[in-house]
Amino acid sequence: MDKNSKQSVTIHDVARVAGVSKSTVSLVLQGKGKTSALAKEKVHAAIQQTGYVYNREAAALRSKSSDLVAIVVNDLTTPYCAKLAVTLENHIRALGFMTTLVNTNDNALTQAQVIAKLQEYRVRALVISPAINTQASWLNQLKTPHTQVVTIMRQVANSNVPCVLPNNEHGICQATQALLAKGHKHIAFIGGDAVASEYIQRLNGFNNALNGQHDIQSWVFNSSANRHGGRIAMSQCLAQVPQVESVVCFNDVVAYGAIEHLREQGLRPGTDISIIGFEDLDDSQFMNPPLSSIRVDADEIAKTVCDLILNNTQEGVFLTNTEFIQRQS
Amino acid sequence: MDKNSKQSVTIHDVARVAGVSKSTVSLVLQGKGKTSALAKEKVHAAIQQTGYVYNREAAALRSKSSDLVAIVVNDLTTPYCAKLAVTLENHIRALGFMTTLVNTNDNALTQAQVIAKLQEYRVRALVISPAINTQASWLNQLKTPHTQVVTIMRQVANSNVPCVLPNNEHGICQATQALLAKGHKHIAFIGGDAVASEYIQRLNGFNNALNGQHDIQSWVFNSSANRHGGRIAMSQCLAQVPQVESVVCFNDVVAYGAIEHLREQGLRPGTDISIIGFEDLDDSQFMNPPLSSIRVDADEIAKTVCDLILNNTQEGVFLTNTEFIQRQS
DNA sequence: CTGAAAGCGCTTACAG
DNA sequence: CTGAAAGCGCTTACAG
Secondary structure: OOOOOOOOOOHHHHHHHHOOOHHHHHHHHHOOOOOOHHHHHHHHHHHHHHOOOOOHHHHHHHHOOOOEEEEEEOOOOOHHHHHHHHHHHHHHHHOOOEEEEEEOOOOHHHHHHHHHHHHHOOOOEEEEOOOOOOOHHHHHOOOOOOOEEEEEOOOOOOOOOOEEEEOHHHHHHHHHHHHHHOOOOEEEEEOOOOOOHHHHHHHHHHHHHHOOOOOOEEEEEOOOOOHHHHHHHHHHHHHHOOOOOEEEEOOHHHHHHHHHHHHHOOOOEOOOEEEEOOEOOHHHHHOOOOOEEEEEOHHHHHHHHHHHHHHOOOOOEEEEOEEEEOOOO | OOOOOOOOOOHHHHHHHHOOOHHHHHHHHHOOOOOOHHHHHHHHHHHHHHOOOOOHHHHHHHHOOOOEEEEEEOOOOOHHHHHHHHHHHHHHHHOOOEEEEEEOOOOHHHHHHHHHHHHHOOOOEEEEOOOOOOOHHHHHOOOOOOOEEEEEOOOOOOOOOOEEEEOHHHHHHHHHHHHHHOOOOEEEEEOOOOOOHHHHHHHHHHHHHHOOOOOOEEEEEOOOOOHHHHHHHHHHHHHHOOOOOEEEEOOHHHHHHHHHHHHHOOOOEOOOEEEEOOEOOHHHHHOOOOOEEEEEOHHHHHHHHHHHHHHOOOOOEEEEOEEEEOOOO
């Protein structure tokens, strides 16, 4: 490997060393066309010998196609988002694409800036978990003949790009019904940012379950969608509704915070007050008590996204399964 | 904006619409050379009108330089790693580079595969939090005239690339000394994977603090570096060392697990047994009791990495500050 | 300050 | 199956 040379080694060098033409090298590299086994062998040997590294930028420029898929997420510091991002990355990589993960801090301006950069790379697809306040008009114009756009987790109203979501309503509805089946009459929904589409869907699921039940009282306390928000919302709930029997939380980390607050008040989660989370994080089964939660299938979301990319699907809403997991909380 | 055209719009089109030469457009785009205010104006107007998108691949190919910085992390699903990745991303982006985040699942093979792909993009820099079992020889040959390599968080023995680390030893030593100052005589270090360099450094810090203290007894229980590992290590510790007075944990999530286990055993963390974490995650101050921990400054790590990139530093170990934060645990 | 020309490292028809 | 040729969209000296 002579890496010392200032000049980068190109397919021209490989061809010369291998004793074949540039075309043959290119064909071997792409695994395309018909090349003799001998040619392949000589090319691979020459690559070893020269230390050649494929220049994907040149290839992309010439062929006007890219194998880069960008995964743009709104908040990588939340456990579920990180898990989903990693799952997507693994699935999309398995398809033979290169992935790039970008975080937007849930800021629409940052999102616009990073996506503008990504467009300069002519990415094959943009998989976006949209930031709060993402505009449909902006999202729609991201579609080009080269770049496919898919949104996940959060729906942007009036946008015409395909969207993959967990069935938020179904999951929460199922969980709330389980609470009703226990005979609970005083139920609260706590935590989460009321602007987000996933909040609206989860709250809908909660209300759907209560619909037509005349002897049930319900309350809603929202907050930021993190542990600290869960503590605050739980404390407001206890202060205003001391008779509350069960609490459906926007997500698991909110539930963690709620449980901590209950403990501090001398209440026993799962015994005095039932708590249900959403997302079923890996940690949740190990909590004390093990947290009842609604499982979201990250693999199914990732697979659905992969199908949309492969089929070049241009629209539609795709719901993935959610399942209520009853534990001791 | 005529986006309808099949052909992509190039600087040639922009030049034609603006009534200037291709060179001028290129210069305006790069903010280089001397272009008249009028020319700039005309170019920007033409860009609006044509819907031109800069083709960074073509630019990179011609100029043989890239503004892409890859951040390759070993486990994005751990909260500290995610936080650090996002902080790095923000700092490096602020420098004007584009960033790409890639996760390796702490698997050296995956790491080798994704970095081989990244090399095909001629990235400007690779910021790597190395997977377990990363070989120094492999790491060393990643350096090229175009690509700078920086490792973070974990040291690869015998490698000659620059490395940025929190001062693990100092932080743990300081925390352990605080325990000794309380008069504790039975101290354990729990959690973490004994193969990782950061584990060795933290354990060294622990042992350094105990060094020369003849009336102190200490124990070590390792485990996976997550919440569940913390529970298991804590339970082993209690079983074998019921007289333990304080526990230094490999990191905060291990401490969370340890606290949960103590609670289940009817012990009061912070009262019956002192617990100290490492990383000082945002959640830790809101735990009950608030978790004492060792703060790692992600911003300082990110800034140091940025300096190394800008100065094209080729070697050295750079330690960032750690600080013991005493709370009620 | 501008224009014409060369070339970055590939891919892609097209003859042979 | 191979070779010569054109061209992807830029940047970069170099004259003017």
